[in-house]
Amino acid sequence: MFVISVIAFSIQDNLGDPLRELVGQSVSEAERQNLRNQMGLNDPFAIQYWRFLNKAIYGDLGTSYFFKRPALDVILDKLPATLELVFGSTLIIILFSVPIGVFAAIYPRNWFFRLVMGLSIVGISIPVFLTAILSIYIFSVELGWLPSFGRGETVNFYGWTVGFLTRDGLLHLILPCVALSSIMLPLFIRLIRGEMMEVLESDYIRFAWAKGLSLRRIWFLHALKNTLLPVITVGGLQIGTLIAFTILTETVFQWPGMGFLFLEAVNRVDTPLIVAYLIVVGLIFVIANTLVDLIYGLVNPTVRLARTTQDGE
Amino acid sequence: MGLLEVQNLEVTFPTRRGDLVALRDVSFSVEAGERLGIVGESGAGKSVAAFAILNLVSRPGYISSGKILFEGTDLSKLNPQEMRHIRGNRISMIFQDPMMTMNPVLTVGVQMTEALHAHREISAEKARSLAIQTLARVHIPSPEKRFDQFPHELSGGMRQRVVIATSLLTEPSLIIADEPTTALDVTIQAEIMDLLLELCELSQVGLILITHDLGVISQVTQHAIVMYAGRVVESGPIREMVQNAQHPYTRGLISALPQQTTPGKRLNQIPGVMPSLTNIPNGCAFHPRCELVMDNCQTRFPEFKIKGKKRVACHAVDADMLNGHSNPGQDEV
Amino acid sequence: MFSKAWKRFQESYLYYSFCRDRIAIISFVILCIFVLASFSASLLAPYDPYDPLQIDIMDSEIPPLWVGDGDSRFILGTDAQGRDLLSTILYGSRISLTIGVFAVLLQAFLGVSIGLISGYFGGRLDNFLMRLADIQLSFSTLMVAIIFLAVFQALFGTELYEQMAILMLVLVIGIAEWPHYARTVRASVLAEKKKEYVDAVRVIGLGPLRIMFKHILPNTLSPIMVISTVQIANAIVSEAALSFLGLGMPVTKPSLGSLINSGFEFIFSGSWWITIIPGIVLVVLVLVMNLLGDFLRDVMNPKLYKH
Numbered sequence: 001m002f003v004i005s006v007i008a009f010s011i012q013d014n015l016g017d018p019l020r021e022l023v024g025q026s027v028s029e030a031e032r033q034n035l036r037n038q039m040g041l042n043d044p045f046a047i048q049y050w051r052f053l054n055k056a057i058y059g060d061l062g063t064s065y066f067f068k069r070p071a072l073d074v075i076l077d078k079l080p081a082t083l084e085l086v087f088g089s090t091l092i093i094i095l096f097s098v099p100i101g102v103f104a105a106i107y108p109r110n111w112f113f114r115l116v117m118g119l120s121i122v123g124i125s126i127p128v129f130l131t132a133i134l135s136i137y138i139f140s141v142e143l144g145w146l147p148s149f150g151r152g153e154t155v156n157f158y159g160w161t162v163g164f165l166t167r168d169g170l171l172h173l174i175l176p177c178v179a180l181s182s183i184m185l186p187l188f189i190r191l192i193r194g195e196m197m198e199v200l201e202s203d204y205i206r207f208a209w210a211k212g213l214s215l216r217r218i219w220f221l222h223a224l225k226n227t228l229l230p231v232i233t234v235g236g237l238q239i240g241t242l243i244a245f246t247i248l249t250e251t252v253f254q255w256p257g258m259g260f261l262f263l264e265a266v267n268r269v270d271t272p273l274i275v276a277y278l279i280v281v282g283l284i285f286v287i288a289n290t291l292v293d294l295i296y297g298l299v300n301p302t303v304r305l306a307r308t309t310q311d312g313e
Numbered sequence: 314m315g316l317l318e319v320q321n322l323e324v325t326f327p328t329r330r331g332d333l334v335a336l337r338d339v340s341f342s343v344e345a346g347e348r349l350g351i352v353g354e355s356g357a358g359k360s361v362a363a364f365a366i367l368n369l370v371s372r373p374g375y376i377s378s379g380k381i382l383f384e385g386t387d388l389s390k391l392n393p394q395e396m397r398h399i400r401g402n403r404i405s406m407i408f409q410d411p412m413m414t415m416n417p418v419l420t421v422g423v424q425m426t427e428a429l430h431a432h433r434e435i436s437a438e439k440a441r442s443l444a445i446q447t448l449a450r451v452h453i454p455s456p457e458k459r460f461d462q463f464p465h466e467l468s469g470g471m472r473q474r475v476v477i478a479t480s481l482l483t484e485p486s487l488i489i490a491d492e493p494t495t496a497l498d499v500t501i502q503a504e505i506m507d508l509l510l511e512l513c514e515l516s517q518v519g520l521i522l523i524t525h526d527l528g529v530i531s532q533v534t535q536h537a538i539v540m541y542a543g544r545v546v547e548s549g550p551i552r553e554m555v556q557n558a559q560h561p562y563t564r565g566l567i568s569a570l571p572q573q574t575t576p577g578k579r580l581n582q583i584p585g586v587m588p589s590l591t592n593i594p595n596g597c598a599f600h601p602r603c604e605l606v607m608d609n610c611q612t613r614f615p616e617f618k619i620k621g622k623k624r625v626a627c628h629a630v631d632a633d634m635l636n637g638h639s640n641p642g643q644d645e646v
Numbered sequence: 647m648f649s650k651a652w653k654r655f656q657e658s659y660l661y662y663s664f665c666r667d668r669i670a671i672i673s674f675v676i677l678c679i680f681v682l683a684s685f686s687a688s689l690l691a692p693y694d695p696y697d698p699l700q701i702d703i704m705d706s707e708i709p710p711l712w713v714g715d716g717d718s719r720f721i722l723g724t725d726a727q728g729r730d731l732l733s734t735i736l737y738g739s740r741i742s743l744t745i746g747v748f749a750v751l752l753q754a755f756l757g758v759s760i761g762l763i764s765g766y767f768g769g770r771l772d773n774f775l776m777r778l779a780d781i782q783l784s785f786s787t788l789m790v791a792i793i794f795l796a797v798f799q800a801l802f803g804t805e806l807y808e809q810m811a812i813l814m815l816v817l818v819i820g821i822a823e824w825p826h827y828a829r830t831v832r833a834s835v836l837a838e839k840k841k842e843y844v845d846a847v848r849v850i851g852l853g854p855l856r857i858m859f860k861h862i863l864p865n866t867l868s869p870i871m872v873i874s875t876v877q878i879a880n881a882i883v884s885e886a887a888l889s890f891l892g893l894g895m896p897v898t899k900p901s902l903g904s905l906i907n908s909g910f911e912f913i914f915s916g917s918w919w920i921t922i923i924p925g926i927v928l929v930v931l932v933l934v935m936n937l938l939g940d941f942l943r944d945v946m947n948p949k950l951y952k953h
Contacts, residue, residue, distance in 0.1 A: 121940065125933035127883045129890050130906065130925050137913050137922065203413035209369055210408075211428045211479070212401030225418045237783060244788035248887055252910070263891060266796040278793065301418055301463040 075258055075276050082246055082257035088177035089242070093184050101192025102227070105200060106219060108193075117193070120186030128245045132179035132252035139175060176253045180245055184238060191234060195227040202226075229300050236292035243281055316519045317366070317487055318342040322379035324358075324365050326590075333590045335361050335374065339545050341538045343487065346517035348510075350534035350551065352527060352566070354587050357540040359523045363489045365389075366521075367400050384486070402432040405480030406489045410496040411472035415464040422460040425479050432483055447478040451508060470501035474508065481512060487519040495524070506533055527566055531555050536622070539563050542588055542598035544614070549623035559625040561603045597628065605629040663945045670941040673934040680931055684739035723919045725909060731919065734900060735927055741901040742931070745815050746882040750874060752820025753881075757827020758870065762863065764828065765835025776832070779825035787822040787884055794818050795893040811895050815888065819881050830873055834866035872943045879935035886928055902928045 104113040126134075199205065200223055208218045247259035254260070258277060265273035324336040336358050343349045351359045364370045366381055368388060381388040388399065400406075408414040415424060425447075426440040435443075441460065448456035451474040464472055473493060480488055490509060494502035510533050513520045522534055530537050531551055538548035539562065547560040558564045565583035585602040588594060594601055600610040610628050617624045664670050722731035764775040782790065795818060882902075888894035889903030896904065902924050909920030 121936055122929075122933055125879070125883075125936050126929050127887055127932075129887055130929065133906070133910060133913065133921060133925065137918060203408060203410065204416040206369065206371075207406075207408055207414045207476075208416070210367060210400055210406040211431065212397045212399070213427060213431045214397070217427065217431075222416050222419070226416070229418070238786075240783075240786035240789060244786045244792065247788075247792065248891065251891060266792075266799075267892070274796070281789075299418070301420075302465050 072276055072280075074273060075261065075280050078256060078258045078261050079280070081255060082250070082259060084173060085176055085180055085246055085249065085255065085257060086242060088173055089180040089184070092177055092181045093188055097185055097188035097192055101189045102196055102219065102224065104189065104193040105196030108197065116189065120189050123182060123186035124190075126182065127248075128179060128183050129248045129252055131182040132176070132249055135175050135179055136252070176249050176255055179252070180242070180249045183245070184242065187238075188231065188235075192227060192231055195230055196223060199223045199226045225299065229296070232292060232296045232299065236289055236296075239288045239292070240285060243285065315342045316345045316347070316384060317521075318380075318382040319362070319366070320380040320382065322362065322365060322381065323377045324361055324370055324374055325377040326374040330591075334377075334543065335590060336365065336543050339379070339540070339543075341545065341548060343519045343521060343536075345486065345519055346513075347536065348513060348520040348522065348534040350530035350537035351521065351523045351540060352525065352530055352537055353540035354525055356587060356589065358543040359525075359540055360491050361543075362540070363406070363491050363521065363523055366489060367404060367406060368396050369400075398432065401428050401480075401485075402483045403485050404487045404489065405483065405485040407473075407476050407480055407491065407493050409492040411469060411476050412464065412496070414476055415472060417464055420461055420463055421467070421475055425460075425475070425482060428479055428482050444478070444482065447481055448475065450481070450512070451475075451478045453478070469497050470505065473497060473501075473505055477505075477509065477512070481516075481518075484516070485518065487521065488513065489521045489523070491523045492525070493522075494529070502529075509533070527555075527570060528572075539566070542593050543590070544598065545624075545626065546599065547623075547625045547627075549621075553623060559623070559630045560627050561605050561629070562599050565602075597626075664941070667941055669937055673937040673941070676930065676934045677938065680739060680934070681743060684736055684743055722923055723917075725905070725920045726912065726917075731923060734905060735902070735924055738900050738902045738905050738924065739927065739931065741812070741895060741899070742882050742885060742903070742928075745812060745819070745885045745901065746878045748816045749819035749823075749881040749885075750878045752816060753823045753877065754827050754870065754874065756820065757824035757829075758831050758863075758866075760824060761828035761831030762835055762866075765832035765839065772832075775828070779828050782822070783825045783829075787819065787880075788887060790822045791818045791884060791888055792891070792893060794822075795888060799893065811899070815885055815894055818888075819884050822884075823877065823881070826873060826877065827870065830869045831866050834869055838865050872939065875935050875939035875942060879932045879939065882928070882935075883932055902931075 100113075100116060104110075104116060107113055205218060205223060208222050213222075243259075246257065247263060249255065250257045250260040251263055258280070262274065262277040264270075265277065319342065320340050322336055322339040323334065326333045326335055339358070339362055341349060341351075351362065353359050361370060361374070365376055366383075366388065368376070368391070370376065376389045379389065383399065383404065388396065391399070415421070422441065422444060425444040426437070429435050429440045429443065445456045445460055448459060453459055453471060453474050459467065459471070459475070464475075467475065477493075488509075493509065494505050497505060506529055509520065509522075512518070520534075522530065524530060534551050536549065537551050537554055538545050539554075539560065540546065541562050547554065547558065547563045554563065555567060558567055562583070565581075568581045569583060571580060583602055588598060588601075594611070596609070596611045596613050597603070597615055600606045603610065605627075607628055613628075615626045615628045617626050618630055664674075722735065724730055725734065760775055760779075764772045795814060798814060885894055885901060886903030886906070889901050890907040892904075892907065894903055895901040900908065905924040906921050906928070909917070909922075909924070912918070912920050913922075
């Protein structure tokens with residue numbers, strides 16, 4: 001987090017002259033210098049950074065140039081939209097990749113699963129934005145089944161604007177979520193299948209067979225638990241990519257979320273907004289990674305602090 | 314009718330270059346409470362034979378012919394459901410490396426009690442207490458603590474004891490132990506072997522011990538078969554085999570033991586190496602390395618010469634030669 | 647000397663499996679066609695899309711030949727400004743490929759060096775470098791690239807940016823992905839370090855640099871080769887994504903990504919080819935490289951390089 005905040009701040013400091021944005025061109029040089037002094041813009045970097053941190057802790061990340069509102073508020077406003085996307089996609093990924101990956105490993109010669117594996121290479125090769133565009137083209141323009149932009153109807157849910165509680169909102173959610181998951185899904189299917197196939201060859205699975213355990217138990221307890229370990233790790237790494245991809249997806253679908261906001265902010269050189277986005281994303285990122293680490297530690301017993309070290313005979 | 318009778322077992326592995334026969338015409342039997350040893354070098358097919366009994370030969374291998382009669386039923390003809398009732402229940406198996414055998418993400422307790430739950434109606438508390446009792450039987454200190462631990466928290470020797478305990482839980486009639494001590498420290502090996510012996514004698518459980526270590530075989534088992542390149546070359550009571558081995562390979566193995574050599578002299582070796590499955594010589598597979606090789610050794614695999622309980626597959630051995638004829642300079646191994 | 651190396655290659659396992667794998671052969675052929683076609687774009691393309699004199703706005707939005715009112719002058723149709731799509735795609739592919747290859751060269755150079763140093767010297771340096779790699783990896787290339795380019799563009803204005811675009815893209819993608827190489831190489835180095843020949847060579851008294859480059863490096867080449875194909879594919883995709891967002895190649899000197907971007911709005915008005923055709927070209931290019939990468943990975947060593 002520290003790294004992120006320093007980077008974010010130095011960007012703010014160097015990017016665009018906030019004074020010019022606030023005051024316009026017609027102020028004289030002397031006055032401008034005066035204002036700069038007042039605003040503390042001429043102080044050394046460290047002091048400015050400290051001030052920045054102080055304000056940030058209280059939630060004040062500066063005021064957006066464009067929206068003329070506190071940057072943090074603007075971002076938080078759009079947060080639910082992006083979160084919907086992210087949760088929707090994650091749900092799709094988990095729901096589909098685990099069963100498909102597992103069964104593709106158990107029945108590798110089955111025609112259906114071979115087809116799936118073949119398609120997955122194609123899936124990995126199509127960039128997210130292209131899937132988004134293609135799906136819009138096919139489902140929206142040609143077939144007219146699903147809406148192609150925006151969020152549809154939203155409803156107020158405990159103070160957050162939420163889309164998935166309305167049917168229209170759900171319809172709008174489908175294409176973007178599918179598009180967002182389109183790269184991760186094949187990746188995870190392949191990963192799970194690969195891991196599972198390796199696990200199935202291991203000695204302890206053979207021993208489980210020798211114990212006469214039921215198929216279901218062997219596959220879904222013994223094998224699956226071991227398979228999921230590296231998958232969780234990879235999942236953690238992919239969170240960053242997922243968030244980056246939301247920027248792409250939101251752009252294509254005109255989805256009013258943080259990513260879209262960020263891009264616009266970049267185009268407008270709305271520095272406080274850029275900074276605020278980076279910090280919020282950084283925070284989400286850190287939280288998510290910590291969660292993943294925790295989950296991994298819970299599932300993998302060798303990682304937990306050993307209560308006893310190895311005992312002798 | 315014995316406990317287990319394997320008749321003319323043949324196991325084949327289909328490969329892109331044709332079928333590889335891993336086991337050919339393998340036969341042996343175990344009576345109730347009896348202990349049989351299967352000796353041979355790595356790659357001779359000992360483990361394959363063991364897995365074949367439980368129909369666990371790694372794919373794409375399969376049993377191409379022969380019978381495996383367990384208490385009268387031919388195991389090779391059972392469907393997966395029926396086979397499942399035998400595995401871990403009537404016949405248990407112990408693998409070589411306990412670290413790889415136990416699932417690292419599940420506790421010892423889970424891995425033990427699941428064997429019980431899979432084959433009997435039993436409550437969780439009863440299963441737990443039974444498991445802990447059995448852990449005590451295999452001399453594991455503080456078994457209640459171990460029950461909730463994970464495999465990596467135990468030492469190698471303890472893990473193998475846990476595996477042995479697991480195999481005893483269902484009170485099987487037969488235990489197959491595939492090189493149970495090879496992965497362990499030498500000091501622990503003896504303890505584990507003693508433990509196995511003690512438990513089998515106590516509960517009258519049949520044991521098939523697979524190993525490359527002749528010394529262990531002679532101390533633990535009552536009968537043994539010697540395998541070479543997928544076939545049985547000699548079998549019989551262990552005493553007689555050790556004192557009076559007939560097949561050149563067996564004699565080579567025995568004389569290669571360090572105890573056979575006078576101190577200071579070079580160890581006896583059998584020249585050459587055992588052939589791999591893909592290029593087994595014609596006739597008797599041992600003939601390139603055999604000191605008694607004759608003409609027909611290269612063309613025909615010898616039939617078994619039988620005398621009482623002894624069987625030898627060697628052209629150079631006569632049926633009447635199966636009496637008396639000790640190996641030079643040795644009495645006990 | 648080349649003939650000897652060629653002969654050794656012919657006898658290698660790699661060549662053997664290659665000739666037996668139909669998919670690998672087809673992919674390789676397609677890739678070669680691509681590379682050749684795009685690099686001889688100036689010879690092959692019917693028009694020069696950068697020459698404003700050759701573009702007539704009246705020619706804009708003409709569909710490809712096989713659709714309705716196609717024009718035989720423009721086989722694949724034209725875009726919104728009247729540029730021939732075939733030519734633009736050819737030139738665009740060239741840009742995409744160039745950026746991809748150079749970015750990967752940079753990544754490889756950085757990553758391999760860091761990986762070698764980190765793995766060989768170990769200790770605190772290793773810890774620090776790997777931590778750095780972890781942080782960067784978890785951020786994902788795209789994020790890093792977007793931030794970097796956005797900042798750059800804002801700082802220096804769009805005009806300067808357009809001129810520097812290729813360089814910037816190569817730099818950014820190159821710097822963003824070094825952890826991949828570093829990690830893989832480091833793993834190899836650690837494995838090799840344990841082998842006896844390293845001790846033997848050290849005992850003779852060779853300095854670390856020499857050991858690293860002459861002895862350890864050749865053994866790490868196979869994993870490097872395996873990831874390289876996929877990395878080039880990824881670099882091309884990243885560049886396309888960035889251009890699509892407007893942060894990459896400008897519209898005046900388009901790569902496949904910016905082509906797709908410029909055509910996007912026209913999907914709704916019916917001129918689908920402006921976006922879809924470059925899109926398909928991009929997918930095929932990337933797909934082919936991924937397939938080759940897969941093949942390489944299966945051949946070299948299925949277990950070790952599972953990224």
